[in-house]
Amino acid sequence: MIADAGGLVILNLLLVAAGAGITGLAGTWRGYRGLAGGLGLDYLVGVAAFGVLAQLLYVLGASLSLVEVCLVCAALSIGAVRGLRCGGAGSFRVGPAWVFAPAAVFLVLLAVDLWYQPLWAYDSWTFWTPRAYGLYALDGLDTDWFTSGAMLGGARRDYPLLFSAVEAAGFRFTGYETRLLDLQTWVFLLAFVVMIYQASSARMRNVVLAAVLLMVAAAPSTASQLAAAEADIPLATLVAAAGLCGVRWLETRRRSTLVLTAVLAAGAVATKIEGAIFVGALFAALGLCSWRRSRPDSAIAIAALVVVVAVGLLPWRIWVAVHGGVPTGAVPSLTPSTLVDHASYVPRAAGYLLFKLLDPRGWLLIVPLWAVALWSAWRAARRGVVVFAIVTVALAFCGLVISYWSTPLDLHFHLATSARRVVTSIVFFCAALTPLLADATSRSFGQPSFVRSRED
Amino acid sequence: MLGAPSGLGVAGAAWLLAGFLVAAIITWRRRGSLSTDLTGRAAAACLVVTLAVAPYFARRIVEDLRVTTAMTDYELSVAGPVQAYLQPYLLDPVTRVIPPGATYAVAQGPGVPHPEARAALAPLAMIKLFPRKEVSDPRQADWVIAWGIDIHDVAPVATAIVARPEQAGYPAVVVGRVRR
Numbered sequence: 001m002i003a004d005a006g007g008l009v010i011l012n013l014l015l016v017a018a019g020a021g022i023t024g025l026a027g028t029w030r031g032y033r034g035l036a037g038g039l040g041l042d043y044l045v046g047v048a049a050f051g052v053l054a055q056l057l058y059v060l061g062a063s064l065s066l067v068e069v070c071l072v073c074a075a076l077s078i079g080a081v082r083g084l085r086c087g088g089a090g091s092f093r094v095g096p097a098w099v100f101a102p103a104a105v106f107l108v109l110l111a112v113d114l115w116y117q118p119l120w121a122y123d124s125w126t127f128w129t130p131r132a133y134g135l136y137a138l139d140g141l142d143t144d145w146f147t148s149g150a151m152l153g154g155a156r157r158d159y160p161l162l163f164s165a166v167e168a169a170g171f172r173f174t175g176y177e178t179r180l181l182d183l184q185t186w187v188f189l190l191a192f193v194v195m196i197y198q199a200s201s202a203r204m205r206n207v208v209l210a211a212v213l214l215m216v217a218a219a220p221s222t223a224s225q226l227a228a229a230e231a232d233i234p235l236a237t238l239v240a241a242a243g244l245c246g247v248r249w250l251e252t253r254r255r256s257t258l259v260l261t262a263v264l265a266a267g268a269v270a271t272k273i274e275g276a277i278f279v280g281a282l283f284a285a286l287g288l289c290s291w292r293r294s295r296p297d298s299a300i301a302i303a304a305l306v307v308v309v310a311v312g313l314l315p316w317r318i319w320v321a322v323h324g325g326v327p328t329g330a331v332p333s334l335t336p337s338t339l340v341d342h343a344s345y346v347p348r349a350a351g352y353l354l355f356k357l358l359d360p361r362g363w364l365l366i367v368p369l370w371a372v373a374l375w376s377a378w379r380a381a382r383r384g385v386v387v388f389a390i391v392t393v394a395l396a397f398c399g400l401v402i403s404y405w406s407t408p409l410d411l412h413f414h415l416a417t418s419a420r421r422v423v424t425s426i427v428f429f430c431a432a433l434t435p436l437l438a439d440a441t442s443r444s445f446g447q448p449s450f451v452r453s454r455e456d
Numbered sequence: 457m458l459g460a461p462s463g464l465g466v467a468g469a470a471w472l473l474a475g476f477l478v479a480a481i482i483t484w485r486r487r488g489s490l491s492t493d494l495t496g497r498a499a500a501a502c503l504v505v506t507l508a509v510a511p512y513f514a515r516r517i518v519e520d521l522r523v524t525t526a527m528t529d530y531e532l533s534v535a536g537p538v539q540a541y542l543q544p545y546l547l548d549p550v551t552r553v554i555p556p557g558a559t560y561a562v563a564q565g566p567g568v569p570h571p572e573a574r575a576a577l578a579p580l581a582m583i584k585l586f587p588r589k590e591v592s593d594p595r596q597a598d599w600v601i602a603w604g605i606d607i608h609d610v611a612p613v614a615t616a617i618v619a620r621p622e623q624a625g626y627p628a629v630v631v632g633r634v635r636r
Contacts, residue, residue: 102507106514113457113517116524118535120458125536126579130586138587148590150582179532207496211503218506218513227457227520328592364509365502372498438495 001180007173008180011069012043012187015166018076019046022263025079026256030086040195044241045260047188047234048267049076051162052312054169055270058161059315063139066172099206100197103213107190110217114182114226121228127156128230129178132167136176143323152320154329155273160316162270163231181229189226192237192428193217199244200435208438211369216431221362221420231272232421238268239278240428243392246286247385247436253297261286262304268425269312277403278425279308281395289388330408338406345411349404352415353397356423363427370430373437382437389433396426458535459523460516471512479508540576541569546629547584547601549619553631554599559589561597565605567627577603595634602630 019042020035029038053072054064062068119125127150134145145151170184171177193213200209216222225233242264249257265282268275283305290297357367370389378386400422407414461468483490483504491497524532534544554560562581568574581601582590591597594611604627607616613632620629 102510106510109514109517113521113524116521116527116532118458118524118527118532120535120539122536122540122576126576126582130579130583133586142587144589145587148582149592150578150590153592205491205496205499207491207503208499211499211506214506214510215502218510220513220516223513223517224457224460364506369498369502373495376493376495438499 001177004174004177004180005183007175008170008184011170011173012184014070014073014077015046015050016043017046017080018050018073019043019048020083021077021079022046022049023079023260024081024083026260027082028256028260029083032084035080035083038195038198040191040193040198041241041244041260043187043191044195044237044267045263046073046076047166047191048162048238048264048270050169051165052263052266052270054165055161056311056315058135058141058165059319061140064135064165064169064172065139069169069172095197095200095206095209099210100213102210103193103197103217106214106217107186107193110189110223110226111183111186113223114186115179117179117182117227117229119178119181119229121230124181124229125178126150127159128163129167129181131161131164132171132181133176135161135164135168136171141319147323147325149328152324152328155331157320157324157327158273159231160270160272160313162267162312163234163272166234182226185226185229185233188234188237189217189222192240192432195241195244196432196435200439205435205438208369208373209435212366212431212434215364215366215369216428219363219366219427221424221427225421225424230421232424235268235271235275235278236424236428238264238271239275239282239425240432242268242279242282243429244432244436246282247388247433250286250289250384250388253294258300258304262308265305265308266312269308270316274400274403274422274425276309276313277399278396278429279312280305281392281399283308284395285388285391288391289384332403332406332408334402334406342405342407342411345405345407346401348411349401349415349419350397352419353400353404353423356419357397357426362420363423366427366431366434370434370437373434377437385433385437389430389437392429393426396429400426457516457520458539459520461519468512468515471515472509475508475511479504537576537580541573542576542580543623543626544580546577546603546620546626547581550581550601550629550631551584553617553619554585554588554601556588558598559591559596560585560599560601561591561594561611562601562603563594563605563607563610564603567604569625573626574604577601597634600632600634602632603627607632 016039022045023029023038023042029035050072057064119129131151134142138145167181167184170180174180193216197209197213242261245257245261245264249261265279269279283301286301287298290301356362374386374389404411404414490500537544560581562578564574564577578590594600597611600607600611600613602610607613607630612635614635616630616632618628619631622628
């Protein structure tokens with residue numbers, strides 16, 4: 001298993017390289033120190049770009065062998081040359097080690113635990129892993145096997161390929177070793193925590209940053225979801241990273257930053273169907289916050305959303321439409337009669353989701369701290385970002401409520417089995433933005449940049 | 457987590473109490489250096505609370521490790537079906553009956569004692585019979601696997617074969633080739 005873990009490390013290093021190529025091309029870093037200063041974001045951008053591209057290639061009939069996985073990552077990483085060539089060594093600033101240390105202790109503890117964790121969660125062993133194994137063992141999207149009821153029945157036909165493609169790429173390096181899948185999910189979390197630290201630590205308040213990093217790493221729901229090896233943590237990290245880049249775009253209006261936001265958002269959309277809800281909320285908020293300052297920017301944000309959905313979701317939808325046949329099993333319905341019949345679901349679902357967001361036994365105090373930071377940022381007159389954060393969370397929350405409103409399942413069962421997981425993206429989004437909002441409170445209105453540029 | 461205790465327990469409560477006690481003492485001793493603004497104070501409070509509960513969370517992880525490190529490789533490999541109250545070897549004989557390349561359908565009925573096991577039969581079949589394809593309509597399948605339900609109620613079959621007899625409260629697994 002140790003040799004297999006080595007294979008997993010190689011794959012994830014390739015994904016970092018792929019992400020560094022895209023961020024390098026976007027001009028977010030210069031020199032090798034600048035590269036080292038953004039590895040968390042690089043990983044998430046890399047995995048999003050690889051996953052979206054892999055999904056497209058699978059739909060086009062590719063098998064994504066070991067060599068092809070390496071070639072895709074190598075092609076994506078070419079842009080890193082631009083970052084390495086310009087600007088000498090660049091800069092690499094991080095905050096004090098004590099800010100990261102408590103979170104690091106928990107990350108190590110989680111990694112040890114996951115090393116011995118079997119594949120036990122229902123969705124994981126019955127859907128995500130068999131699907132990844134199918135891609136690996138059948139050399140791509142075998143139309144016979146992938147159109148079976150177990151793969152496309154009910155709501156499963158709505159789930160795109162990114163997470164399975166990443167796991168299948170892992171199998172190319174490790175062989176069919178299911179016990180490493182938890183660790184692959186852990187790498188997403190590691191990248192996310194490192195990204196918040198690297199994006200924030202040079203300018204943010206250390207106590208806020210330390211609290212956020214520790215709460216994300218130590219939250220009981222983080223541990224239980226990592227052990228389940230499902231796609232909710234990966235989705236949440238991509239959504240939150242897209243949110244961070246979205247804030248940066250609102251601040252700087254650099255097109256390259258919007259491109260990074262779009263790449264991460266496309267990754268989120270290609271991970272789970274809920275990704276479309278969160279990404280829709282994110283880009284709607286970007287469009288809304290841009291409206292007063294620049295109508296063209298607002299239109300660009302909405303156009304970016306269209307591109308994101310087209311790139312992240314459409315290939316899979318087309319494949320399902322061509323090969324999937326008639327939907328089987330119960331599917332969500334937004335028909336007026338269903339919505340009227342299910343009207344009582346709305347307050348129950350909203351209340352349950354709110355409880356799961358605020359339940360300290362799941363997420364400690366991440367969301368309350370975000371709310372306090374919002375309040376302080378509002379009083380400090382940094383209202384653009386506050387509006388962005390509130391609108392994104394509110395729309396995402398409403399989107400989740402609508403998904404439960406239209407559920408064909410028993411509401412209690414559906415909420416009990418999924419609500420604690422689907423709120424993860426909102427929680428991680430709040431966590432990612434809290435240090436930035438707290439930074440705003442310590443600065444006067446009009447001073448720039450919540451998220452530092454890595455070439456600053 | 458598979459092996460983490462579900463409840464707080466006396467030991468868990470003791471760890472929590474100790475954590476909060478230590479956090480309170482440290483906070484009291486460092487009260488002079490606490491931030492004065494709302495966000496800073498809130499963040500400090502979150503940090504203190506999280507550090508206070510951290511030993512308890514860490515203990516839960518250690519408890520989980522105690523369980524998972526004691527599992528054999530086989531137990532680790534079949535944890536998913538076992539969690540669904542399903543015997544992981546349930547369909548092993550079926551793989552010798554249904555030829556590679558054939559399609560199959562799965563039907564389960566009220567004779568199966570656990571609803572979780574009923575729901576997990578099709579995924580287990582998908583894994584065990586890989587890469588044979590499952591079809592949703594039993595009449596369109598080459599073979600039918602029936603569990604806790606009369607196979608003749610599912611589809612017209614030529615011969616019904618008991619692939620695994622009734623065992624430990626679980627009904628027999630019956631396989632039949634669909635008659636065209």
